[in-house]
Amino acid sequence: MKKRVVVTGIGAITPLGNDAFTTWENIKNGVSGIAPITKFDMEKFNVKVGGEVKEFNPEDYMDGKEAKRMGRYTQFAVAASKMAITDAGVKVGDNISAERIGVWIGSGIGGLDEFETQHKRFLDKGPRRVNPFIIPMLIPDMAAGRVSIELGAKGINNCSVTACASGANSIGDAFRVIQNGEVDMMVAGGTEAAITEMTIAGFSNMTALSTNPDPNSASRPFDKNRDGFVIAEGAGILILEELQHAVARGAKIYGELVGYGATGDAYHITTPAPNGEGGQRAMKLAISDAGITPEQVDYINAHGTSTYYNDLYETKAIKEVFGNAAYQLKVSSTKSMTGHLLGAAWAIEAIFSLFIINEGIIPPTINLETKDEELDLDYVPNVAIKQDVNVVLSNSLGFGGHNASLIFKKYE
CATH class of the missing domain: 3.40.47.10 (Thiolase/Chalcone synthase)
Known part of the structure; x- marks a missing residue:
C-alpha cells in the first residue's frame, strides 16, 4: 500500500517577497511583483519588465565564501530550503536520519547568468581568467547538490529539468519516492535565476515575452490583449513527509499531496x-x-x-x-x-x-x-x-x- 504524503514545511524567494508568508500576503491582496528590469541595460531590448527578486542577500542564509561559489539559482534554492526545513521543525540527525531525507530540486535553465558572465571574461581576458567554479555554478543539478550538503541530507538526490514543468516534476517525483517507502522526507521544489541578456533575447526572438512596457499590465493571463509572458526568478521549496513520520514528531501539516x-x-x-x-x-x-x-x-x-x-x-x-x-x-x-x-x-x-x-x-x-x-x-x-x-x-x-x-x- 502506498504511503500517504503531507507537506510540513515551506520556503520561498520570489519577486513578491523573500519568504513564503510575505509572498502570500501580497498574492491574496492582488499585488504585482513585476517592475522594470534593472539587472542590465534594457535599451537594446523590446522587452522592458520582469519579476526580479529584490534585496536578496545570500549571506543571510549561507556562508559568504560558499555563496560566491554558487550560481544565483543555487543561492535561491539554499535559502528557500533552509527556510522550509526550519518551518518544518526538522534537524537532520536529530528528528530525521540523514539517510532518510532526500532532495529533489528542479531548474529549467540553471546558471545561464554565470555562463554569460564567464564567457565574456573568456573572450576579453582569456581562458586562464575563467572562474574555476564555473561548471558547478551553471549545471542545473547543483541546486539539489548544494542543498543536500548544506542540510546534511543523504537520501536520494536528484533534479528534474523539464523546462517550466521542472518544479512540478521534481515535487511529483519526490512524492513517489516517499510513497514507495524509500525515504521519510524530501526537500523538493524548483529554482530559477534566468533573467539574463541571452534569455531575454532568445525568448523575445521567438515572440514569447510580453513587449508591454507597463509593469502594471504586462502579465495578463486570459485577457484578450495578452501578448506573452513576463519572465521572473526565485525559488519555492516544500518539505514532503510520510504521514506517520510527521504525526509521530508532532509536525504541523499544511495539506496532503494526493495526486500526480x-x-x-x-x-x-x-x-x-x-x-x-x-x-x-x-x-x-x-x-x-x-x-x-x-x-x-x-x-x-x-x-x-x-x-x-x-x-x-x-x-x-x-x-x-x-x-x-x-x-x-x-x-x-x-x-x-x-x-x-x-x-x-x-x-x-x-x-x-x-x-x-x-x-x-x-x-x-x-x-x-x-x-x-x-x-x-x-x-x-x-x-x-x-x-x-x-x-x-x-x-x-x-x-x-x-x-x-x-x-x-x-x-x-
Whole structure:
C-alpha cells in the first residue's frame, strides 16, 4: 500500500517577497511583483519588465565564501530550503536520519547568468581568467547538490529539468519516492535565476515575452490583449513527509499531496498540443491517482502564462476534463502577479495552493480587463474571493511538451 504524503514545511524567494508568508500576503491582496528590469541595460531590448527578486542577500542564509561559489539559482534554492526545513521543525540527525531525507530540486535553465558572465571574461581576458567554479555554478543539478550538503541530507538526490514543468516534476517525483517507502522526507521544489541578456533575447526572438512596457499590465493571463509572458526568478521549496513520520514528531501539516500526473505531448518543441491534449491527460492521471472525481476539485491554479496558445489550450483542456463542472470551478493564474518563474513556477504555486486550502482565500488573476470570447471560465478577475477549498489541482506545462498536474487536499 502506498504511503500517504503531507507537506510540513515551506520556503520561498520570489519577486513578491523573500519568504513564503510575505509572498502570500501580497498574492491574496492582488499585488504585482513585476517592475522594470534593472539587472542590465534594457535599451537594446523590446522587452522592458520582469519579476526580479529584490534585496536578496545570500549571506543571510549561507556562508559568504560558499555563496560566491554558487550560481544565483543555487543561492535561491539554499535559502528557500533552509527556510522550509526550519518551518518544518526538522534537524537532520536529530528528528530525521540523514539517510532518510532526500532532495529533489528542479531548474529549467540553471546558471545561464554565470555562463554569460564567464564567457565574456573568456573572450576579453582569456581562458586562464575563467572562474574555476564555473561548471558547478551553471549545471542545473547543483541546486539539489548544494542543498543536500548544506542540510546534511543523504537520501536520494536528484533534479528534474523539464523546462517550466521542472518544479512540478521534481515535487511529483519526490512524492513517489516517499510513497514507495524509500525515504521519510524530501526537500523538493524548483529554482530559477534566468533573467539574463541571452534569455531575454532568445525568448523575445521567438515572440514569447510580453513587449508591454507597463509593469502594471504586462502579465495578463486570459485577457484578450495578452501578448506573452513576463519572465521572473526565485525559488519555492516544500518539505514532503510520510504521514506517520510527521504525526509521530508532532509536525504541523499544511495539506496532503494526493495526486500526480505527468505526460508528454510528442507534438512541438514550444507550442502545446492542440486543445491541450497532453495537459488533459496529465489532469486525468492526477485525478485518478488521487482517487477523486473531477467534481471534487474546488480550484485550479492554472499554468496561465499570458501567452495566446497556453491560455487557450489550457482552458480547452480544463473544459474537456471537467465537462459542465468546469463552469463551477474557480481558476486563476498567480503568474499575473509573480510573472513566470520558469522551472520554479509550479513550486511557488504549490505553496499558494496550500495557503488557499488553509485560509479559504482564492487569489485573483489580476490585469484581467478585456474578455476573450474563447476563454469563458471563472478566472477570479482582479480581486480575491473567500471560499472553502478542500481540493486544489495545479497545472504546469513546459517547452518540449512536458505536462504535469498535482493535487493537494485538505489534511484529514
